[in-house]
Amino acid sequence: MKRDADDGAECGGAASPALDTTLIHVGSNPAQQHGFVNPPLYRGSTVLYGSVQSMEETARDRLKRTLPAYGRFGSPTCRALESALAELEGGYASVCTVSGLAAITTAILAFVETGDHILVSDSAYMPTRNFCDSLRRFGIEAQYYDPCIGGAIEALLRPNTRLVFLESPGSMTFEVQDIPAISEVCRARGIVTLVDNTWATPLFLNPLTLGVDVVIHSATKYITGHADSLLGAIVCNEAIYPLVRASSIRLGQCAGADDVYLGLRGLRTLTVRLRQHQHQALTLAHWLVERREVAEVLYPALPGDRGHALWKRDFKGASGLLGVVLQPHHDKASVDAMLNALRLFGLGHSWGGFESLIVPGDPSAYRLPGQWQRSGALLRIHVGLEDMADLKADLAEGFRHLSR
Numbered sequence: 001m002k003r004d005a006d007d008g009a010e011c012g013g014a015a016s017p018a019l020d021t022t023l024i025h026v027g028s029n030p031a032q033q034h035g036f037v038n039p040p041l042y043r044g045s046t047v048l049y050g051s052v053q054s055m056e057e058t059a060r061d062r063l064k065r066t067l068p069a070y071g072r073f074g075s076p077t078c079r080a081l082e083s084a085l086a087e088l089e090g091g092y093a094s095v096c097t098v099s100g101l102a103a104i105t106t107a108i109l110a111f112v113e114t115g116d117h118i119l120v121s122d123s124a125y126m127p128t129r130n131f132c133d134s135l136r137r138f139g140i141e142a143q144y145y146d147p148c149i150g151g152a153i154e155a156l157l158r159p160n161t162r163l164v165f166l167e168s169p170g171s172m173t174f175e176v177q178d179i180p181a182i183s184e185v186c187r188a189r190g191i192v193t194l195v196d197n198t199w200a201t202p203l204f205l206n207p208l209t210l211g212v213d214v215v216i217h218s219a220t221k222y223i224t225g226h227a228d229s230l231l232g233a234i235v236c237n238e239a240i241y242p243l244v245r246a247s248s249i250r251l252g253q254c255a256g257a258d259d260v261y262l263g264l265r266g267l268r269t270l271t272v273r274l275r276q277h278q279h280q281a282l283t284l285a286h287w288l289v290e291r292r293e294v295a296e297v298l299y300p301a302l303p304g305d306r307g308h309a310l311w312k313r314d315f316k317g318a319s320g321l322l323g324v325v326l327q328p329h330h331d332k333a334s335v336d337a338m339l340n341a342l343r344l345f346g347l348g349h350s351w352g353g354f355e356s357l358i359v360p361g362d363p364s365a366y367r368l369p370g371q372w373q374r375s376g377a378l379l380r381i382h383v384g385l386e387d388m389a390d391l392k393a394d395l396a397e398g399f400r401h402l403s404r
């Protein structure tokens, strides 16, 4: 634990502590909060200055925002979460936003201008895609690329390519991207790379250490972890941070006080929850592979998954979200009957909370031609923390409706 309120050093002794230890204390400073373990929840718009001089000093600090200036620029509670996420990702600093999608839009708008070309993974989260398409109104062209392209992305780069957006594994379809290969090509040309790291969390992948410039999280998912809040974060390297902070200020981004607090609280148990989600998901994935109703399980931690080798090389673990492709002969009516019959797997969007969820999806409706060729129905499953035997029984019962 940090004993000195002003000491920015790592916690503990000389050696840097293990992740489990870091998560307990990161962004926390009991000495500055009367010994209370958790930071106070600051609410507010106005911040009072003691003098004109301190008002001027705060104005000079504008883009770093280390001093409280106005509620919209973030409270000390918000800074605590931002510094914690930066430390966990190996970044310089981070910016919190009202949602994961707001983190994506704020980060992209930090860089683009009229006439730019941007490359976006074809496997990106659907609302990311909607936003990138909308940039056409401002004369910015979004082009989608095969997530498995790797270093061959070089052939798609144009003189006006400003950024490359990655998401690994991809939403719904779980392709693992070769982050080092893509960022190496981009870095050589001064093209900014951004990656949506929501699936892996800062525990299982640190893309900044693989060469990207910006890491984005929907903290709504595992970081808050209890389906009770919406929150986003953008973690940056030092060169990029002022641009992202300026973008967030321009757009009026500010995460709510309660949500920031819940994000900070969620961090403390992130390792415990994710270890269990990983264990549950892997167990269920192996079970699903054996089911005759299932054509394919999309989960990079599974040996035999298309992205397994890259996942093994770059990731430190896998979270609880996976895809299931059913055998092609199960039609929509029987898949609907299966979903309606489930009791433990809730039919609902989002994921990363304690509960199991399931949603159907159809990537062929929006992906590039040839990118999604499976003909069976696709289901996305979030494996929660319920008892595994109960979860299997629920799915087995659902499968019975499938084959009726």
Ligand SMILES: *Cc1c(COP(=O)(O)O)cnc(C)c1O
Residues within 6 Å of the ligand: 099, 100, 101, 102, 125, 167, 171, 196, 198, 199, 218, 219, 220, 221, 230, 231, 232, 350
């Ligand atoms: C949910 C999600 C988002 C958006 O997060 P919100 O907090 O719901 O806005 C972004 N990226 C990925 C990969 C997601 O799953």
